[in-house]
Amino acid sequence: MKYYYLIFCLVLSCSTTNTSKDNFGIVIHGGAGTISKNNMTEEMEKNYKNALEEAVLIGYEILKTGGTSQDAVEQTIIYLEDSPLFNAGKGAVLNFDGDVELDASFMEGKYLNAGAISGSKKIKNPISTAIKVMNSSPHVMLSGNGADKFAMDMNMELVDQDYFKTKRRTKSLERIKDAEEKLISNIHNPDYKAEKFGTVGCVALDKFGNLASGTSTGGMTNKKWNRIGDAPIIGAGTYANNKSCAVSSTGWGEYFIRGVVAYDIAALMEYKNFSVSKASKTVIDKIGSMGGDGGVIAIDSKGNVAMEMNTSGMYRAHVDSNGKIDIKIYK
């Protein structure tokens, strides 16, 4: 009888361990804003959904085959940076001078290591350089020409500005410059907000129970004075902690910095025992009450996820450990 009991315990313990280890998952976003059926053709919708599916499955395959959340986040974001559809890497928005200036950050939840770059004009894949800052420099955050110089020192791939620029973003800059010259506080006009902002992000939980988060963006169309938004700020755009969750933000960066959005979600989970879903909703509501808008994706250490926004849409996708895929654009 004793032996049966021991075997029973052994089986139970193995199965518990397996369940825990199998509980992985990945969530991505491609920006939040005024995205409605009215300003979207069927073809555009298909292109975005295809890109979101291809991106999220890259990370999912890495996690499924025992890869780390860091690799899943990096490779997934590289795909989104390389796609001209999203405001990151190729296809990023243009600043006041007509240049692309890129920001990215990464954080891992086991040791709370992090890396970030802001204002790069040359780095093909900012997310990889953010990870390189974390792993190969004594610093967390590098900026401007210094970030580009670091990437060069580390043999990361550099490209010309022409690589990043697309016709769509050039037209956007013209339209927004024109509108901003005519109106004083055009930044609050929802028709332009969708064009002005945009980010890509990915959060993942791997089979080892480790969380990771990454965010990458070209920032805000027509930005001046080497503006830094929330995307490269640890605590605002990106945060990960195995004790609570991994978060990536997208939206009106100034509000997300002031709200310390990504860390606030983690703090509500750790200090008030909120679920990842309740914490994300609470923080997005706070941003809304301040006058800001945008969204977040988050995943906790059990694989529960949140995709919360106060805008009419957010490009997003989630795959759970069973391979169930969920792709959405509208709220």
Added chain:
Amino acid sequence: MKYYYLIFCLVLSCSTTNTSKDNFGIVIHGGAGTISKNNMTEEMEKNYKNALEEAVLIGYEILKTGGTSQDAVEQTIIYLEDSPLFNAGKGAVLNFDGDVELDASFMEGKYLNAGAISGSKKIKNPISTAIKVMNSSPHVMLSGNGADKFAMDMNMELVDQDYFKTKRRTKSLERIKDAEEKLISNIHNPDYKAEKFGTVGCVALDKFGNLASGTSTGGMTNKKWNRIGDAPIIGAGTYANNKSCAVSSTGWGEYFIRGVVAYDIAALMEYKNFSVSKASKTVIDKIGSMGGDGGVIAIDSKGNVAMEMNTSGMYRAHVDSNGKIDIKIYK
């Protein structure tokens, strides 16, 4: 009898209001690190204490005469930036190329407005430009040449690099460069940490019950690649919220970013009802357990203060609403 009761209530209510309104205060720091009696002459100690006293009394007078916490923080930090003793403005540390690169941030606790600059090479008083970013731009954070350009556009005072540079910091850079070339991970050597880091900061509560926080620094001696530390990061180096407290950090910035230090103190107060003192100690202990060091100053909405560190010293001063002044250097 009724009338006596009414008059009594009126007096009580006035006196309560006054007590609350009179409950103002100010705390400053001039950096934390390996500061011991051994590496400090009597004259140096006197100079530092005098500077701390003069600085904190500027803010105190503003608060006492009904000025705002924003003004108190700005004017106090301007004094510290103008003093060659501290690592901010004049007397800031030099980067790898022998240049001064300045970071600063400001946040007010009523509307959670904030402004920050990083990597300026020309702005005489970075704290004032950080406040200008908050008040006169749609952004929270500007960087590098863009921050200098913004300051110029706003008619802020610009100066040459020579204005900032002191003999002491030039010698420091030489010493640290030499040591870092000889040793691999010299950043962990406590003898050099005191020279490498440093920040100034100020937190204040005014008679209107409004909190404010500001931080300003030259960052880390021998820094490369336009490194950004915690000082200009809202949530890490600086945070203020009337609901909880105002915080300014100083220390090894990379750890303070990863720990989201300034906001974490506010979160522990708001979400776990910790006192400002317990919250500050908890967060500094967390940074210590990660391997980082430094200190924080904080003041809550009732005027309670904390000056917490895990280093052997932190230049600091506090004046309460009764004018009681407390100046300290060692732990």
